[in-house]
Amino acid sequence: MPTTDLAEAAIRWYDANARDLPWRGPDATPWGVLVSEVMLQQTPVSRVLPAWEAWMARWPTPAALAADTPAEAIRMWGRLGYPRRAMRLRECAVAMVERHGGEVPANLDELLALPGVGTYTARAVAAFAYGQRHPVVDTNVRRLVARASQGEPDAGPTTTAADLVTTEELLPLEPARAARASVAFMELGALICTARTPKCADCPLVGACAWRASGRPASTGPTRRPQQYAGTDRQVRGLLLAVLRAATGPVPGTRLDLVWADDVQRDRALASLLADGLVERHGERYALAGDV
DNA sequence: CAGACGTGGAC
């Protein structure tokens, strides 16, 4: 059986069942694709949709974002989470203006060199914005390939070189077709081959799925415990940043003192925001970076 | 390389 059978079945399913997302449309620019990929890192589509629309309306090009302040990028990021992504996306825009004439580069290595662009995002942009043939491996694809192709109930926690090779072998040879297969795999993983309760009855790959064929064995390995949030520095960072986002300019340190009672932890969280470049100190007051 | 890094919704 040709290895591209999975890809062709996935593409047929995608053509009939894919969600109509604006960054997938014919009007989507490489910049729009890049913005969507960064926003979608660890954040669900439903929350990204309105943020992406607002972001693209305000900053339709990398140069437009590069000309604005980090503070405005952090504000527009809203409550998508992981606000360092907003800062890095702006730094990425600055880098594209400086290195690439304000264009999103099509070359994989040039993409990888940009701030906030890693193994996944670089390949996603090269494939989805430029139609190149690269394996695009995210958590959905890892899970789908682990099950369908390898018969395992789950994938490893991070993308490995082996994952890239395994996935590349599933792709059709024609570049645009390969890119379509990649987005189809991702969509299948997101909607059908889900982590908790996969909808095998609706899966177009069910006849070729090694995991299904072996009776859907349960995971045996050690389960990683989910990351804690309540009481962590991350929660305190979130509370501090919420105050600064809502303010129009610098706020007194005494106002930040109100968000968390533990002085040691609050100071540590604030120091980390300063170190990340998200926040700046002006005497006894604090503000989002560039929000003088 | 394990851990840090936000937030909200589903079960």
Add this chain to the structure above:
DNA sequence: TGTCCAAGTCT
């Protein structure tokens, strides 16, 4: 109600 999860990156 608490657990688990959502298109990763960086150090």
